[in-house]
Amino acid sequence: MVTIKRLSECSLQEAVLAWNRGFTYYFADVQMTIDHFLKRLVQEELSPDLSIIAFDGEEPIGIILSGIREINGRKMAWNGGTGVAPTYRGKGIGKELLKEVLAIYREEGVDISTLEAIDENEHAIHLYEKFGYVVEDRLLLLVQEGSMDATRFGNHQSGYTYTKILPQELPNLSIYKNMKGWQTQFNSVKEGEVLIAADQNTEVGYALYKRHFNTEGKHVSTTLYQCEVGENRHDHDDITASLLTQIYAPLEQNIKRNTMNLSATNQSAVSLLYKAGFKKHIEQVWMKKIMASE
Structure with a gap:
């Protein structure tokens, strides 16, 4: 039984x-x-x-x-x-x-129930759909290993200023996007870092990421969880490229660089990462169910 x-x-x-x-x-x-x-x-x-x-x-x-x-x-x-x-x-x-x-x-x-499923797992996705879940986004785990050319993210502008804050401070950032996949929310990125890009003292973008170190204190990998830019910016790609260059630095270092459930709708970041040599490792669907509708 x-x-x-x-x-x-x-x-x-x-x-x-x-x-x-x-x-x-x-x-x-x-x-x-x-x-x-x-x-x-x-x-x-x-x-x-x-x-x-x-x-x-x-x-x-x-x-x-x-x-x-x-x-x-x-x-x-x-x-x-x-x-x-x-x-x-x-x-x-x-x-x-x-x-x-x-x-x-x-x-x-x-109010809202969410989950992820591997995009190849059609049986599970169909089951979730029967229970009212709807595919809202696709999430990418991208990987690049080894050193990178310093110009792989393009010749972006360098006029931005940068500050760092803790993930716990992200809710105070006006451009923070909190309705993301669970594992990319600030709460899940323990011991992570946030890099904020500003233009003339205006916050224009941020990257939420985590550096990983081995037992000897050597930097071995960096994982990107979010890389977002404020709305209505004409320099969206430049801001994104500048943030990626900063958080994955030093690019000549032989380490593993990856993303965790990066939203496929973030076309600027995804495009730049592919151009820089990142490869797709896993793709998932992000599904949501509005409980209040029942």
Whole structure:
């Protein structure tokens, strides 16, 4: 008999087993240890009280991780991963998990429910659509490894001034775009940085990013989460190029440079990154469901 429990009612071993079984034969390797699982719960602000696990008897066979944040006075939920063990797929377990998690969202007064799905995972996307989710955007994980020519982002203007702030300060920035994918919101970018570009003391753009260091303190990679420009700027590409040049510097350094769920609608950044030699690693759809319509 299949039952569904809150993650808070289960052991960590059961939760990790449910996750690893649920994402067996997945499009990417997302298997986790207990330590990695705990780190992700904290990093992404996922809640054991809002997350659920499906059991067949005492065996964990499926999982949905969830979190809720308040943005502009509205509650936004994120499905941070739906997985079902291979031998139970196609038997309605995913459907039952979604029914249960949406009921939890309603209890919590959620206004908007969001999730991501690998664009190749058509079965999952169709299932989410049946539950009222709509594709709102496409998200790109782009990668470039090694050194880069210093001019790869073009001959942009250099008249901007730059300041750095902490991610937690981003909501105070008038041009900050908060209704983005969960993992690109400032809350998820722990230990990240924000570079602001200004033109005559007017903030015209920003980049939210994180530099990664090895155990010896050596800079090994940089991940870009957002690169946005204020509206009605005629120099949109110049601002974007200047920010990319700054955050990925030094370009001659042999490191890994990537993006995390960069919005495909950000045509300026995407175009410049492709021209600079970045390659698409993964593409996802960002889906949204307006709960208030029910």
